[in-house]
Amino acid sequence: MAWRLLVYGDLCRGQIGHFLLRAAPFIGIATTEPEYRIRRDNEGSVELEPFGSEPITGELYEVTAEQLRQIDAWEDADFRRRIVVLDDGSLADAYMIP
Numbered sequence: 579m580a581w582r583l584l585v586y587g588d589l590c591r592g593q594i595g596h597f598l599l600r601a602a603p604f605i606g607i608a609t610t611e612p613e614y615r616i617r618r619d620n621e622g623s624v625e626l627e628p629f630g631s632e633p634i635t636g637e638l639y640e641v642t643a644e645q646l647r648q649i650d651a652w653e654d655a656d657f658r659r660r661i662v663v664l665d666d667g668s669l670a671d672a673y674m675i676p
């Protein structure tokens with residue numbers, strides 16, 4: 579079984595965590611419904627938060643259960659994988675702060 583994962587920060591192409599997605603098929607650029615918001619901290623970290631009013635654009639990948647397990651372990655303990663609604667009405671997983 580495959581999952582769709584929307585990434586918007588360290589997991590994007592050219593970023594430090596992208597090595598975790600090197601074998602994952604790139605589906606394309608995708609944008610969420612305007613239900614979230616991005617928060618940036620002083621160290622440059624980018625965090626997706628629920629309950630906002632912004633559409634978030636990121637890279638969409640098809641990932642396996644094993645890839646998700648590896649990314650779950652790599653992501654900071656403050657991040658949780660949640661389902662997001664894309665602007666075409668489809669669903670994808672994304673990492674966000676609870």
